[in-house]
Amino acid sequence: MLASLIGFLGDFDLAEDAVQEAFAIAAERWPRDGTPNNPGAWLVTTARNRAIDRARRERTLEAKTRLLQMAAEPDLPIENTVVPDERLELMFLCCHPALAKDAQVALTLRALGGLTTDEIARAFLVAPETMKRRLTRAKARIKAVGIPFRVPSEHLLPERLGAVLAVLYLIFNEGYGGRIDLAAEAIRLCRVLVALLPLESEVLGLLALMLCHDARRNARFKDGELVLLADQDRTLWDMPQIADARSVLECGLGLGQRGPYVVQAAIAVLQTEAPVDWPQVAALYAELSALTKSPVVELNRAVAIAEAGSPKAALAIVDSLALDDYPYQHSTRAELLRRLGRLTEARHAYQRAMALTTSPAEQRFLTRRLVELQ
């Protein structure tokens, strides 16, 4: 709904305010008067009218003129108005290259992902004030610089896609942490992208990756407690969805290009087999490392190497990484130290990890590990 309003009004903040007002009015009126037959259209029309009312009070002549011009257009009958799905246009707006990368991600999470500023701040390990400023500046930049509300033309589309995929994956991960509706939204948006770009292997790769992770969702927790992959109850896995992930991955692999998402999907699918081919997983992480140069990928590669039977080599890799603020760096070190019998060091590492985790389930998991050391 926000998307179609931004398209109509050409202004982020105005659209956001109008949407909020419309919802407030609905919350007041619908319980009293009953829900309208076409609630979406009611909300959009109400929001538009609120924005136009506001324009009348607006001091800027330019804004006033533009909005009143729109008000002069004939009003569509509420019943027949179809609210267009312009989420893709909004996606490409938010991920436009003229915006800084971190602004792209924050904006998309705000406008399409439904996260609050505080939630986005936590996802990026920055202060809420920083994130608020980042969003404000990004919206101002969209207006000042004239970033279009449009799906890029075909020749630009592939290059504009990279940022969009990164953002979807982030939305999925935030959802994967507990808010299931966000994960489903990320998957849904990705499917739309596949329909639009059927020959882009990375879109298929991302979809396969998300389907795979999502399929294991119900096994990841038991009675509110974290369960590691090796211990998961496979009967709780959505097997048809994993099969779906596999066939989506095969389509991606069939296109011949091996980008980061395709490789990650291959790893995820391998990890659904029993037993897991850890040397192959480690090799894929090495390929991913070369593509992304990411220390977190190296951390995961170390884990695969440990699972393949070399905890000492794994620890050497982990110790070489500069990830001091990353809780999984410490929890991984702790586990490796535990396997090597270096229990005092393992204890310190678990404590460090606990100091950095925000999730209560993860904290409880680490506490149990600490207790097991005694």
Place this chain on the structure above:
Amino acid sequence: MQYALLIYEKLGAYDPFSDTERQALSAEYYALRHDPRIVAGARLQPVETATTIRVQDAQTLVTDGPFADTKEVFGGYFVLEADNIDAAIELAARCPAARLGGSVEIRPLVELPS
């Protein structure tokens, strides 16, 4: 919206080219100048012709040379009329300077009240 395309050339970018090749590059700029979206534009004479003025304590200071010694030198500009920045990006990318080690800065113009 109106955008300025500020063209920065890498110093010495044209040195390796023959006269014919330089003419071809000028022709590219000429073609851009006549794109229907471009409303103004000019090429500046080389940086050796620059003079810089500053005023300090009511005194006018005149220096031989550009405002600063930089590896990229401001060489010219276009002004274009467009709905959004994508048109400006497309035209900027076609400026030879952008592919010859220089860059083009795009900035929207301040809209003056009519």
